[in-house]
Amino acid sequence: MDNYEKIQEIGKGSFGSVSKIKRKADGKVLVWKELNYGKMSDKEKQQLVSEVNILRELKHPNIVRYYDRIIDKDQAKIYIVMEYCEGGDMAALIKKHKRDKEFVSEEKIWKILAQIVSGLYSCHRKKEGNRILHRDLKPGNVFFDSSGNVRIGDFGLSRMMGEESVYAQTHVGTPYYMSPEQISDQKYNEKSDIWSAGCVIYELSALRAPFEATNQIQLAMKIKSGKIERIPTQYSDELFKVIQSMMSLEKDQRPSVDDLMTIPKISHFLKENQ
Numbered sequence: 001m002d003n004y005e006k007i008q009e010i011g012k013g014s015f016g017s018v019s020k021i022k023r024k025a026d027g028k029v030l031v032w033k034e035l036n037y038g039k040m041s042d043k044e045k046q047q048l049v050s051e052v053n054i055l056r057e058l059k060h061p062n063i064v065r066y067y068d069r070i071i072d073k074d075q076a077k078i079y080i081v082m083e084y085c086e087g088g089d090m091a092a093l094i095k096k097h098k099r100d101k102e103f104v105s106e107e108k109i110w111k112i113l114a115q116i117v118s119g120l121y122s123c124h125r126k127k128e129g130n131r132i133l134h135r136d137l138k139p140g141n142v143f144f145d146s147s148g149n150v151r152i153g154d155f156g157l158s159r160m161m162g163e164e165s166v167y168a169q170t171h172v173g174t175p176y177y178m179s180p181e182q183i184s185d186q187k188y189n190e191k192s193d194i195w196s197a198g199c200v201i202y203e204l205s206a207l208r209a210p211f212e213a214t215n216q217i218q219l220a221m222k223i224k225s226g227k228i229e230r231i232p233t234q235y236s237d238e239l240f241k242v243i244q245s246m247m248s249l250e251k252d253q254r255p256s257v258d259d260l261m262t263i264p265k266i267s268h269f270l271k272e273n274q
């Protein structure tokens with residue numbers, strides 16, 4: 001704790017608060033996510049430890065970098081130190097565009113999609129060790145660095161915070177991005193991450209969630225209806241087709257990260273920026 005100085009709280013991330021901090025040794029600005037493990041069972045604590053170890057392995061330009069972890073036994077808190085993303089999260093970006101009644105340019109949307117696919121690829125197709133799923137992709141978990149590059153945050157942690165854990169109960173939020181298979185209680189798989197990524201890009205284009213409902217029953221019915229309103233007409237059919245494919249009801253119809261990497265707009269962007 002004393003290696004860092006807390007500057008200010010900047011967000012109520014899912015399952016814990018996020019604060020901007022400064023590393024005393026060199027003044028580097030970082031963040032930490034504070035998690036209270038006091039009420040966790042031994043099994044949940046073990047799960048948390050293994051998920052933090054997963055975080056340490058993830059090193060990719062489009063994934064929020066993990067730096068350190070601090071365990072405060074007295075307060076039963078763990079602090080996960082991660083990269084500061086000056087551009088904030090995509091939820092705030094969407095809110096701003098909605099308020100200013102200004103659509104995000106198609107160019108920018110393809111750039112963001114390409115970087116999300118690149119980040120997901122590095123986890124779904126991890127070389128050593130087993131693949132990693134995000135499980136909770138949403139605009140509030142997609143961040144931007146100072147040059148507007150995408151950093152996917154909260155990777156892996158959400159397995160620990162799945163529906164069965166103490167956090168899910170306290171952490172109430174409408175599951176707008178829940179995939180059809182999750183609704184019918186099937187196993188979460190990499191194509192569920194693809195579904196959520198499709199919803200994120202849909203919302204970035206339409207400036208509203210693909211399925212809106214006042215309660216979870218109605219939301220589930222809309223998600224399973226397979227009806228996806230076209231994104232605003234200023235966007236190309238090509239973009240809408242990619243989003244529709246990522247949001248296919250049948251998970252095997254959805255493209256994998258390998259398939260998405262072969263889409264010209266995506267592969268060109270990633271090649272230019274390697």
Ligand SMILES: CNC(=O)c1c(C)[nH]c(/C=C2\C(=O)Nc3ccc(Cl)cc32)c1C
Binds near residue numbers: 011082085087
């Ligand atoms: C209004 N939001 C902000 O100003 C903001 C900024 C500039 N950064 C953040 C959040 C994070 C940030 O900067 N780095 C992070 C790493 C992991 C997680 Cl879960 C969140 C963050 C936020 C919420």
